[in-house]
Each structure stands twice: as structure tokens, then as C-alpha cells.
Amino acid sequence: xxxxxxxxxxxxxxxxxxxxxxxxxxxxxxxxxxxxxxxxxxxxxxxxxxxxxxxxxxxxxxxxxxxxxxxxxxxxxxxxxxxxxxxxxxxxxxxxxxxxxxxxxxxxxxxxxxxxxxxxxxxxxxxxxxxxxxxxxxxxxxxxxxxxxxxxxxxxxxxxxxxxxxxxxxxxxxxx
Numbered sequence: 001x002x003x004x005x006x007x008x009x010x011x012x013x014x015x016x017x018x019x020x021x022x023x024x025x026x027x028x029x030x031x032x033x034x035x036x037x038x039x040x041x042x043x044x045x046x047x048x049x050x051x052x053x054x055x056x057x058x059x060x061x062x063x064x065x066x067x068x069x070x071x072x073x074x075x076x077x078x079x080x081x082x083x084x085x086x087x088x089x090x091x092x093x094x095x096x097x098x099x100x101x102x103x104x105x106x107x108x109x110x111x112x113x114x115x116x117x118x119x120x121x122x123x124x125x126x127x128x129x130x131x132x133x134x135x136x137x138x139x140x141x142x143x144x145x146x147x148x149x150x151x152x153x154x155x156x157x158x159x160x161x162x163x164x165x166x167x168x169x170x171x172x173x174x175x176x
Contacts, residue, residue, distance in 0.1 A: 010044065010050070010053060011053055011056065011057070013043070014036060014040065014050070014053055014054065014057045015057050015060060017036065017039050018032060018036060018057050018058070018060075018061055019061070019066070021035055022061060022066045022067060026067075026071075026072050026075060027067070027072065027097065028067075028069050028072050028094075028097045028098050028099045029058060029062075029067055029069055029098070030097065030098020030099065031097045031098050032058060032061070032067060033054055033058060033098075034098070036050075036054045036057060036058075037050070037054060040053070040054070069099055069100065069103055070103060070107075072097075072099065073094060073099055073103055073104055073107045074107060076090065076093065076094055077090055077107050077108070077111070080093070080120075081111075081116055081119070081120050081123075082123070083123070083124075083127070084120050084121070084122075084123035084124030084125075084126070084127050084152070085120060085124070085152070085153070086117060086120060086121070086152055086153030086154045087108050087113065087116075087117060087120075087153070088153035089152060089153040090104075090108075091104050091108070092153075117154065117155075117158065118158060118161075118162070118173060119173060119174060120154075121149055121152075121154045121158055121159065121162045122162055122170050122173050122174050123174065124148075124149060124152050124154075125145070125149065125162050125163065125170070126170075126174070128145075128148060130145040130148060130149075130163065131145055131162050131163040131164070131165065131170070132165060132166070132167035132170045132171075133167070142163055142164065145159075145163045146159045146160050146163050149162060149163070
């Protein structure tokens with residue numbers, strides 16, 4: 001007789017499905033719950049009651065350390081900042097993944113918000129080749145470039161400062 005209780009066929013499938021998904025990407029608890037619900041509906045049918053099964057699977061994944069919202073937020077925050085995303089944009093993306101807003105607020109409070117926001121705006125300007133990285137010196141494009149950064153979630157005053165800044169000043173900012 002085995003010490004480990006045997007799992008039902010559905011629970012075994014659910015765990016394998018969750019582990020396969022988590023092996024490919026990191027995610028939040030809420031997003032994993034949605035993914036498992038969608039997969040269960042597809043495999044077991046829409047009438048199947050799988051809420052308890054999903055919660056046990058999520059508990060199993062948490063117990064093994066495969067899913068953690070705090071580390072997910074930190075990773076997404078770092079990746080977003082390196083891509084030039086604003087705090088507002090990162091927060092919206094994390095909210096779409098079902099992450100608790102207080103967890104996002106704590107992570108954003110843990111960084112130097114003004115300096116990090118300024119570096120992210122400079123990275124976005126560099127990536128989009130606007131402001132100091134503009135190929136031609138067209139003054140007529142300044143308002144359009146400010147609008148690009150503003151749509152990225154940055155304050156207009158910060159966008160204007162980045163767009164009209166000296167290229168050497170912005171490069172020094174990015175090297176920090």
C-alpha cells in the first residue's frame with residue numbers, strides 16, 4: 001500500500017497541465033486559475049465543476065514554489081522598466097494578469113520612482129528613436145514625440161524634458 005494518496009485522473013491531468021504551463025512561462029495565481037479553467041472547460045466540458053480541483057492544483061504549485069505573485073511582479077517590473085514602460089503601463093499590465101494592486105503598489109514604492117520613471121522614458125525614446133536619438137533635426141516633430149511618450153504613460157512634463165534634452169545628458173542617465 002502506498003503512503004502517497006493516489007490522484008484522480010482529472011487531478012493528475014490538471015497538475016500536469018499546470019506544471020507544463022508554468023514550465024513555459026511565469027504567471028500570476030489569478031492568470032493560472034483562468035488558464036486552468038479554460039483548459040478544463042475544453043477537456044472536461046463546460047458543465048464540469050472544477051473549482052475545487054483548480055484550487056488544490058494552485059495550492060500544490062504554490063507549495064512547490066512554482067508560482068509566487070511577488071516574484072512575478074518583481075520580474076515584470078524589471079522587464080517593463082528595461083523596455084521603457086511607465087509605472088502606469090506596468091501596473092495596468094499586471095492588473096490585467098489579476099495581480100493584487102497592493103502588491104504592485106508595494107513593488108513600485110520599493111524603487112526610486114522619479115529616477116526609474118525618467119530612465120524608462122529615456123529608454124522608450126531611445127527605442128523609438130525620438131528626442132535625442134532622432135535621425136534628423138526636425139523641430140516640427142517635437143510635439144508628436146512628446147505625444148508618443150505621453151501615450152506610453154509618462155507625464156507630459158517628463159516627456160518634454162526627455163525629448164528636448166541634450167543627448168549626452170540622456171546617455172549619462174541611462175548608464176546609471
